[in-house]
Amino acid sequence: MSDNMNVPTMASLFAEGKQPEVLFWVGCAGSFDDRAKKITKAFVKILNKAGVSFAVLGTEESCTGDPAKRAGNEFLFQMQAMTNIEVLNAYEIKKVVTACPHCFNTIKNEYPGLGGNYEVIHHTQFLKQLVDEGKISIEGGTYKGKRITYHDPCYLGRANNVFEAPRELIQKLDAELVEMKNCKKRGLCCGAGGAQMFKEPEKGDKDVNVERTEQALETQPEIIAAACPFCNTMMTDGVKNKEKEASIAVLDVAELIANAQDL
């Protein structure tokens, strides 16, 4: 499948004297995590199909610093941020799209104060625009009539008020969107935020991702849709914990669209 993916880097475009319309910020999970890489590829295939002029930083990209900042390491965060901003500004980046709500939040909200001013959008918003502009069409197909519940990533939803774009995309699939007990502004965290992804949880009765998965299962979904690589990991683990992985898939919104188009 790699042969049908075209992934230009900023460096190569720059050498040709070209400037893409948008930078795709892949993020660490999207670059290294085996599960999240599938989301990255699904998104790139859609970008290719829609003929979007984009590029990635590739080896010039580095962590935004989000997990360091949430853990309290402001030094490390700002080191990362300023290094990234130097790279982004050198390429005169104007617009950034990312499939990671943590990268999205950090670049959009915390980089401007350090000299990084870009239009930052989440991939679900970007996909919504592509649909609205008629660059991709996603009616019907594979997911017609399927029960899909959507898990709001904290850093996309509550933190930045992006609730509708992912939902509208799911509805465009002719799927049946079912809401969990806690959704939108009151969405329950998957348990990965605040650098929890990288540590063992504190002592308690239950893991947060299991609690959230139970809420998802109450809606009797066939698919749990996520829009964050970390939420995806946590929900996938939760579904495994409930031994439901054979009947319930955890998929990113970009994967749903790519699959529906047979990409």
Added chain:
Amino acid sequence: MQYIPNIVFAIALILGIGYFIRNVKKLSRNIKLGKDVDVSDNKPQRWTNMAKIALGQTKMVVRPIAGLMHIIVYVGFIIINIEVLEIILDGLLGTHRIFAPLGAVYDFLIGSFEILALLVIVAVVVFWIRRNAIRLQRFIKPEMAGWPKNDANLILYIEVVLMLLFLTMNGADYQLQQLGAAHYEQAGAFPVSQYIAQLFDGLTISNLILIERTAWWLHILGILAFLNYLYYSKHLHILLAFPNTYYGKLKPQGEFDNVEAVTNEVKLMMDPSADPFAAADENQADPDKFGASDVLDLNWVQLLNAYTCTECGRCTSECPANQTGKLLSPRKIMMDTRDRLEEVGKNIDANKGEFVPDGKQLLDDYITREELWACTTCNACVEACPVSIDPLSIIVEMRRFLVMEQSAAPSDLNNMMGNLENNGAPWPFNQMDRLNWAQES
């Protein structure tokens, strides 16, 4: 001799309000112990937030039952205060129902106060049942044991007693009006207290006057006492909700502030022309401590947050860590901050305006590291708060102290940060492999 009640009333009023002002000054002094923070931006948005969230109670009704009951008590509290104005004027001037000449308007006002008073009693009974009979989870969490629980119930009892005194006073007044007693002209409408008046059937005019006067005095003295109880209770929100929603966070919830002192240092580190061996500027002040280990390291809005908290626990009930049995409770973070700030305030009072280190701090003595590290920074607590309190900002400020001053992060996080520093990702992957996914099938 005839002026004695006026004089007694004036003294009670001066004492009551004077002591309240003293408490307000102490409150304001304590809040100002916090670090300065610039909240002078976007005034129109701030006023709008205050109007919507505090005045309009928009976040209360997210939970419809509690929200509706609260609006009744809130509206009752504000509107019945018009009656308090009349009581104060009557008390000072020796008049009786000084607003009575308003006629039909007066009847309408008194009638509405009575209906509101009844509704307040109903709402407070519902509140009491929720706390003590149904025992809703959020009211019986560990941090509510002891004084916080008693404080909450005491407030409910005081409110019922005040409302009953108001209605008793009106009931006796109504009966006196029916009997044509001197000074008790026909005035007001008594849709509720007319039923109380029936209990007074057959009482002499002098006994009725005794009841009316006693209820009148106890009611106004009760209000003055309650005003002064606020500072010692969790109930300051009735005043502080307004400034607190005004000064609440305007930025997207996900945006954490960038620490300026760190920015300066990082810029210096990244500046190729900076001289690494330059002698330190002798006049330069010692750099600030990073993060917070005690209340004085927090900013004044965070301290205002702590006094505003009325311990409703909506934050805690929405907290994913708390829901899954972890020690963290955002409400406890706010209660601890206030308790420690009170302790620091008393220390300053006892030491002639100077804080003398007492070997205690907010970290460890009040808030444990286990609580701080259980937070997912999901902002559910911030979203849940009906008065714009931000417990998360305090948690992050304390994490900053742990990490940047003490290098005391959990070891897993140290590994993550080590990876970040060495290879630009939280996992031990080589930065040169970042684009490998593009070549994989």
